[in-house]
Amino acid sequence: MDQEPGGPQNPQGAHELPRCYRHAERETGIRCTRCERPICTECMISASVGFQCPECVRTGSGTGHAPGASMPRTLAGGAVASDPRLVTKVLVGLNAAVFLLTLILGDQLVHRLTLIGGAYDPQLRDVVGVAADGEWYRLVTSVFLHQEIWHIFFNMLLLWWLGGPLEQALGRVRFLALYLVSGFAGSALTYLIAAPQQGSLGASGAVYGLFGATVVLMRRMRQDLRPVVVLLAINLVITFVAPGIAWEAHVGGLVAGAAIAYGMVHAPSGRKRVPVQFATCALVFLVAIGVVVGRTMALT
Known part of the structure; x- marks a missing residue:
């Protein structure tokens, strides 16, 4: 020395x-x-x-x-990227682009893309929905759809805050899988409970999936969980207190995101890592598919 x-x-x-x-x-x-x-x-x-x-x-x-x-490699085994927020930026841009389209095209686009189980739509003058007309795409398109400026603002703010660190820790492909499957799981639970009459739209299910994944990741890295837990608790209170919020999407996304992240960050290293991570994502996705199919059979 x-x-x-x-x-x-x-x-x-x-x-x-x-x-x-x-x-x-x-x-x-x-x-x-x-x-x-x-x-x-x-x-x-x-x-x-x-x-x-x-x-x-x-x-x-x-x-x-x-x-x-x-x-x-990242903590979850993904490739380290020169821009660790690329997918996050693309998702924010995609949500913003769809929002601009709703401003230009009006309610017609909203009624075509929102998640609804099956009901008569006076705007379209037709019976629409997943169960009514086999419009399965609504389970996905609704995740990128916003109608109010405050709605997309807060969702994109949370996506930016939570998405960057998660994308950096998981890698681009794993992060994108986490976002999409969490959003779909939120739609599935909404469809199960709120269908057929109540509609739902917004990226909240996917964003709450990022919340669940952040908690799992920070616990895995032994970081202080209090800030993110407090933020999550505040958002959950708003979810169940404020009127007009589809709590089903929030809860479905939160549970799915936590499950997917646990499988990703706790998967064994080596050759088993990717199969375990893929199996975790596939299992959550298949459960959501099962919920959708079961509810559709009940409605039809």
Whole structure:
């Protein structure tokens, strides 16, 4: 270790180098250019400037990787991307684009895309809905549909806050699967309980899926859960107190998101990781499909 001038000298340790923070038995003169922790030659990963440690690369702080080495992976095994919010940005943009279309085309588009089990629509002058006319697409299109400015504003704000860290931790493909399946599960529970007359629209089911996944992820990383739990509790109170809110979508998405995230972040490393993660997503999706099919049979 370094000593101040004039201090006691240690013949054996005078020139001792720092030790790699991941391999305590290895001395090294290399430090991560991001966190400045000492790293050995096995741990160092080439970057545009100097070398970075595996943790900084894995969490997105760095972007380089050693030639011939395997691509750095996220906590859930996804590839580390140069833009960890790309999918989040696309989802926000897609929701905003659909909202603009509703402003341009009016209620006609809303009535065509909203989730409804089956009822006579005076606007369209027809019986519409999943059960009434086999319009299964409504279970998905309703997740991207908003009619009020305050509705899309708060949903997109939460999507931005929660989506970025989750996308960075899970990887793009896993994050997108989490969002879509959570949204579909929220639609399925709404369809089960609120169908056939009550309509539902909005990204809340998918957003609550991100809430559930955030809790699971933060617990896995042993982070302080209090901020996100308080925020979730406030939103749940609003869900059950405020009128006109489809609580079924919120609860369905929350449960689905937590289940999917648990399977993703707790899947065993190695070859079993991807099959376990895929099976978790597939199981949640199939349960939602079963709910939809069962409710449709009951209605028809």
